[in-house]
Amino acid sequence: MQYLAPTTVEEAVSALAAHSGDCRLLAGGTDLLVRMRSDMADPDAVIDLKRIDALRQINPEDGGWRVGAAVSGAEMGEHEGLVADWPGVVEATNLIGSTQVQGRCTMAGNLCNASPAADSVPAMVAAGAVARVVGPDGTRVVPVEEIPTGPGTTSLAKGELIDAIILPERGARSSDAYLRFIPRTEMDIAVVGCAVSLTLDEDGTCTAARVSLGAVAPTVLLVPEAADALIGTKVDDTALDALAAACSAAAKPIDDKRGTVDFRVHVAGVLAKRAAKIAKKRAGGAA
Amino acid sequence: MALDDKQQYQTRQFKVVGTRVKRPDGVDKVTGKARFGADMSAPGMLIAHVLRSPHAHARIKSIDTSAAEALPGVHGVVTRADFSEITDDDFTADILDNCMAGDKALYDGHAVAAVAANSVAVAKRALKLIKVDYEVLPHVTDVDAAMEDGAPVLHDGRANETVPEGMSPNVLARYEFGHGDIEAGLAKADRVIERTYKTEATHQGYIEPHACLASMGPDGQADLWCCTQGHYMVRNTCAAIMGMEQGQLRVTASEIGGGFGGKTTVFLEPVALALSRKTSRPVKMVMSRSEVLRATGPTASSSIDVRIGMTKDGQITAAFAELRYQGGAYPGSPVEFGSMSAFAPYDLENVKTVGWDVVTNRPKQAAYRAPGAPMAAYAVESAIDELAKGFGLDPLAVRLKNAAREGTKASYGPTFPAIGLEATLRAAKDHPHWAAPLGENQGRGVACGFWFNFGGDTCVTLNITPDGTVTVSEGNPDIGGSRASMSMMAAEELGIPYEQVRTIVADTGSLGQNEVTDGSRVTFAVGLATIESARAAKREMCKRAAMVWGIEEDAVKWEDGAAHPAGENAGKHPPMTLKEIAAVASNTGGPIAGHHEANPEGAGVSFATHMVDTEVDPETGAVKILRYTVFQDAGKAVHPDYVEGQFQGGAVQGIGWALNEEYIYGDDGILQNAGFLDYRIPVASDLPMIDTVILEIPNPGHPYGVRGVGETSIVPPLAAVANSVSEAAGVRLTQLPMSPPKVLSALHSK
Incomplete structure (x- = not known):
């Protein structure tokens, strides 16, 4: 097995594009190394992204934040500006694995692992985050929900990698929250995950919202009907019931070792209500 | 000589026993120096890996290993053809068949071949080159399904004479215990309930996977290092499988990262020895976690019918249980122990249990802490709780009313001597936990549990060194603190400080036969042998002092770590300390040692009562453990830290069993959750501090009153948690685990 540790994104992309075999990217390695150790992956080459300085940084960008692909969960949790703007995205990322795993795991890695149960992904989707994709033909920006195409598969082309996740500018009276059931x-791994991002006006009426569900379909779902249940309301009990119903209706889970269809459908609604209440409180809304 | 030689309990003032001394293995374990099974290596060592069946049930038509053997770096491949068949001992033949499949693979993960190579990578590549021609057969993994007419059959003709004609060939044995007349007793009840309970198979979940290093020379002598609960058992079993004399195989036990019964048999060791014999190289094997879950021994899953009658004032008039346990693909599920222990906590006029041992296409079960008892207690204690609450009675009072006590004829036969069940119930009733208020969606459950405890073959040697310190050699791997406990009992008996005694776990060449570390036997049996070894050494030291003083041996007594003249007539001699006697040993007859060999009978039975508060999330079915208190009789707690640890550990394993742990099989008979992500043992944040109350009702059969404590603690928690959750949820659950989907479904069906 070949191990490569480039120091620039360009080097990494050309190595990835040039390799003819099974070549994997290593950011935190908290998925890849576990797969290799349990005989689920046997790559010919591994490209370690952690030596690329730009990928280890969190920088302001267009009023929001650009989080490098090799930034760990723990580093995100210690970044005051990021936590203030996107507490839901940070709390979701900080749920991955354990304290030890937090020292390594990355949001971009969590996205590219393409698990429908990935914790940070619903939060990124609700946040309207985009992935900056760099490849042999240049750079493009892709909404995160378009990256995974199914369990374990992504829309990235040969030679492409994500070098950063970009979180948009967070306006006034806006916040987000993520909850998962384990x-x-x-x-543990999410049996259901739900992220809610919303904006309130001065009266406490919800003017914008995005709601996302994890682990209830082959990919993380953005649920516009659930957002519609909140927009124009004071996020009161009636709105929350409508939110829960929309989330339960959107959930299309399977029965498996982690939960049943009935359980996931019901709990998707329960988590949506609870997450919306937290997001509302964080945005300065009345209890 | 004025020594007390009685092995029975005698009251005494303890100086060392009962204190919380520093554990001797602690520093090495926290600094990473301790050597576990996988830490052993040898020059020229090969690494071996096992090829495992991907089918739940399949006939092995042929195995072609030629391509694997031709791969550079491969030194040897073994299959069943490399082992001699065992025709005179079904027990050992089954162990061999489990270590390496014969004509059939009986479960997902069953070993079919193994490769020894000069690297892990080569060994794994070689496994992919082995061609096994399987004829896939129908399979069955559920105990009730396996008993049905027409169920896929694992073995023909293995049922013993206790099984009536006409049952599925998967039913291998029937057990029956009890006394009195069930129907007559039920007729006197104000209410009779009849319930069926099911529990899933759970794994012991020890952190350390199985590992060993085997080295066999061309002269037929062999050494084996492994992680095990009983290296003497490993020696005897491997010698039988390999056709060796026991004396030619020396086994050394490593430190052990948990066993809980699961390391009381062998899985890898005969395979490593066979590969070493074939390659003339040392061979190391280490299991992955997935292999541990797929191919070592979880405990049985169960299906249990209970019928109990009670009067409205809480008197149990009759109690019946029929227990069906599947123990995997071979005979020997712990249903006999389940049937014996089910009603052991109660003084019953009419009681009967019937147990059925059933085989299925699952891995061969191994012992798991109080094997068979937790599931039986779950069923019985759930039914008693439901009856008590139905009458509006205090569940502790009902248990006290029916509690077994000294003189009770136990449901499984014997009459109890002094026992501690009532003491645990009274302690529970008096504890602040019992009176603490509960909030919304919260419930409190109690349950009792029993375990037999055990003695078994035991050898101990105690040596006095020339500088007057003491070494103790025992033959049982230290799982629950036996090195500390033995050092403490030796120090107590000799009258010297704990720090002057060091206990080691000796290899199989150093002592006679020692039973496995199981049955909560070690502190009792090895403790007794340690005390007797110390007494033998004291007798010898009194003799040496007598020789120095020129008086009769029986004119010398041992007190406070020194020989003293026994009375006025013995003459005025200043005491000779152990150190002084050791210093002149060479001139008074040579080195001084004591030893003791025994199979002690007096292991006292043990009882516990557990109390647990839970909160159920009505919207998700999630259960939170709020508060937990264990009340258990320890006889005498030699080292209270270890005793509390045993109480807490059993409670936590029981909580896992009750809430989230389970073997999940797909319709294809393949284990779905062979890893710690989806096989959910509790993590620290799932649990409150487990409070403990140690009661000390001395065991009449041990010099210091010690009873085993390791196993009883896992017996009550399944039922205690179930009773608590049923109260919190307002609906009774009769299947474990009470995972959130099941609890939510029960809440929705209210």
Whole structure:
């Protein structure tokens, strides 16, 4: 197995594009190394992205934030500006794995692993985050919900990598929240995940919202009907019930070892209500 | 000589026993120096990996290993053809068949071949080159389904004479215990309930995967290092499988990262020995977590019918249970222990249990802490709780009313001597936990549990060194603190400080036969042998002092770590300390040692009562453990930290079993959750501090009153948690685990 540690994005892209075999990108490695150790992956080459300085940084961009693809969950959790603007995205990323895993795992890696249960992805989708994709033919910007195409598969072309996730500018009276259901209290994988991002006006009426569900379909879902249930309301009990109903209706889960269809459909609604209440409170709305 | 040689309990003032001394293995374990199974290596060592069946049930028509053997770096491949068949011992033959499949693969993960190579990568590549021609057969993994007419059959003709004609060949044995007349007793009840309960298979979940290093020379002598609960068992089993004399195989136990019963048999060791014999090289094997879950021994899953009658004042008039346990693909599920222990906590006039041992296409079960008892207690304690609450009675009072006590004829036969069940129930009733208020969606559950405890073959040697310190050699891997406990009991008996005694776990060449570290036997049996070894050494030291003083041996007594003249007539001699006697040993007859060999009978039974508060999230079915208290009789707690640890550990494993742990099989018979992500043992943040109350009702059969404590603690929690959750949810659940989807579904069906 070949191990490459480029120091620029260009080098990484050309190595990735040039390799003819099974070539994998290593950011935190918290998925890749586990797969390799459990005989689920046997790559011919691994390209380590952590030596690329630009990928280790969190920088302001257009009023929002550009989070490099190799920034760890722990680094995000310690970034005051990011936490203030996007607490839901940070809390979702900080739920990945354990304290030890947080020192390595990355949001971009979580996205490219393309698990429908990935914790940071619903939060990024609700936030309206975009991925900056660099490839042999240049750079493009793609909404994060368009990156995974199914469990374990992505829309990235040969030679392409994500070098940063860009979170948009966070306006006034706006916030987000992410909740997941797990049978334990940590070290677990979402049976259902839900992220809500919303903006309130001065009266506390919701003027904008995005709602996203994880682990209830082959990819993370953006649920416009759920957002519509909130927009124009004071995010009161009636609106929350409508939100829950929209989320349950949008959920298209399967029965598996982690949960049943009935359970996931119901809990999608429960989590949506709870997440919306948290987001509302964070945005300065009345309880 | 004025020594007390009685092995029975005698009251005494303890100086060392009962204190919380520093554990001798602690520093090495926290600094990473301790050597576990996978830490052993040898010059020229090969690495071996196992090829495992991808089918739940399949006939092995042929195995072609030629391409694997031709791969550069491969030194040897073994299949069942490399082992001699065992025709005179079904027990050992089944162990061999489980280590390496014969004509059939009986479960997903069953070993079919193994490769020894000069690297992990080569070994894994070689496994892919082995061609196995399988004829896939129908399979069955559920215990009730396996008992049905027409169920896929694993073995023909293995049922023993207790099984009536006409049952599925998967039913291998029937057990029955009890006394009195069930129907007559039920007729006297004000209410009779009949319920069926099911529990899923759970794994012991030890953190350390199985690992070993085997080295066999061309002269037929062999050494084996491994992580095990009993290296003497490993020696005897491997010698039988390999056709060796036991004396030619020396086994050394590594430090052990948990066992809980799961390391009381062998999985890798005979395969490593066979590969070493074939390659003339040392061979190391280490399991992955997935292999541990797929191919070692979880405990049985169960299906249990209970019928209990009670009067409206809480008197149980009759109690019946029929227990069906599947123990995987071979005979030996722990249903016999389940049937014996189910009603052991109660003094019953009419009681009967019937147990059925059933095989399915699952891995061969291994012992798991109080094997068979937790599921039986879950069923019985759930039914008693439902009856008590139905009458509006205090569940602790009902249990006290029916509690077994000294003189009770136990449901499984014997009459109990002094036991501690009532003491645990009274302690529970008096504890602040019982009176604490509960909030919305919260419930409190209690349950009792019993375990037999055990003695078994035991050898201990205690040596006095020339500088007057003491070494103790025992033959049981230290899982629950036995090195500390043995050092403490030796120090107590000799009258010297704990720090002057060091206990080691000796290899199989150093002592006679020692039973496995199981049955909560070690602190009792090895402790007894350690005390007797110390007494033998004291007798010898009194003899040496007598020789120095020129008086009769029986004119010398041992007190406070020194030999003293026994009375006025013995003459005025200043005491000789252990150190002084050791210093002159060479001139008074040579080195001084004591040893003791025994199979002690007096292991006292043990009882516990557990109390747990839970909160159920009515919207998701998630269960939170709010508060947990264990009340258990320890006889005498030699080292209270370890005793509390045993109480807490059993409670936590039981909580996992009750809430989220389960073997999940797909329709294809393949294990769906062979990893710690989806096989959910509780993590620290899932749990409150587990409070403990140690009760000490001395065991009459041990010099210091010690009872085993390791297993009883896992017996009550399944039921205690179930009773608590049923109260919190307002609906009774009768299947484990009570995972959130099941609880939510029960809430929705209210």
